[in-house]
Amino acid sequence: MSMDAARTSKALGGLHVECYGEVASTQDAARALRVQPPYLVCASGQSAGKGRLGRRWQSDKGGLYFTLAIQRQKQDWAVPLVSAYALWKGLSSKVLSLEMKWPNDLYVEEKKLAGVLVEGWDARLGIGVGLNVNQLSFEGDLASSAVSLRMLAGAEFDLEVLLISIVSGMLKAMDELAWHGFRFFQPALRRVLLASDQPVKVIRANRICEGRLLDLGPSGEALVRSSEGELFTVPAQHLLEAR
Ligand code: BTN
Numbered sequence: 001m002s003m004d005a006a007r008t009s010k011a012l013g014g015l016h017v018e019c020y021g022e023v024a025s026t027q028d029a030a031r032a033l034r035v036q037p038p039y040l041v042c043a044s045g046q047s048a049g050k051g052r053l054g055r056r057w058q059s060d061k062g063g064l065y066f067t068l069a070i071q072r073q074k075q076d077w078a079v080p081l082v083s084a085y086a087l088w089k090g091l092s093s094k095v096l097s098l099e100m101k102w103p104n105d106l107y108v109e110e111k112k113l114a115g116v117l118v119e120g121w122d123a124r125l126g127i128g129v130g131l132n133v134n135q136l137s138f139e140g141d142l143a144s145s146a147v148s149l150r151m152l153a154g155a156e157f158d159l160e161v162l163l164i165s166i167v168s169g170m171l172k173a174m175d176e177l178a179w180h181g182f183r184f185f186q187p188a189l190r191r192v193l194l195a196s197d198q199p200v201k202v203i204r205a206n207r208i209c210e211g212r213l214l215d216l217g218p219s220g221e222a223l224v225r226s227s228e229g230e231l232f233t234v235p236a237q238h239l240l241e242a243r
């Protein structure tokens with residue numbers, strides 16, 4: 001079933017929803033909308049999908065691409081980590097060996113299944129999610145580095161059903177974050193992130209630094225050991241992309 005705005009809105013308690021066939025980027029479409037958050041913009045494909053740190057997000061038909069716009073909240077630095085955790089939680093019953101990689105990617109056996117990009121716009125945040133769902137294969141570099149739910153399960157998924165369950169889990173997580181703060185999520189996030197040995201790449205003093213994730217602190221900071229053996233922390237504030 002293709003995604004329908006009216007049905008999705010009804011299933012999400014009247015949330016404002018816009019669904020497009022193809023857009024440049026749901027992030028930009030959501031940013032241009034003048035509607036009171038929360039609201040949702042989804043598309044079947046994107047011609048200029050954006051990834052983190054200025055990368056492109058390949059957005060062919062078959063994937064799920066959406067932006068959930070929310071009101072900024074007190075601990076908005078935690079939104080990237082908590083939204084990726086909500087996505088992990090929503091999918092972990094459907095996918096074996098699902099790993100969350102710091103800060104907000106989902107992998108299965110070293111292949112990327114989903115990514116989250118959170119941008120701050122004025123008093124709003126745009127949580128952008130790209131999830132590989134019904135693609136049967138990937139081309140170029142992605143052939144060896146990406147995987148879809150269909151490739152894992154051998155069956156097709158209903159994009160609208162998936163969208164509704166993921167967005168409702170994310171809205172719930174955002175409410176919990178607003179009410180209880182990041183400390184409500186830190187133990188579970190720490191457990192999920194530290195379940196696998198994680199290589200991380202961060203930009204430090206204008207250069208890319210590679211290392212391993214050692215811990216996630218109470219303020220969302222990542223404790224990292226660089227490949228040269230130096231210990232340093234990366235504040236969660238660095239995860240929010242300004243625009
Ligand atoms: C990443 O892993 O680099 C994050 C990828 C985020 C992609 C999604 S697709 C929907 C939304 N619109 C975009 O242009 N990007 C995000």
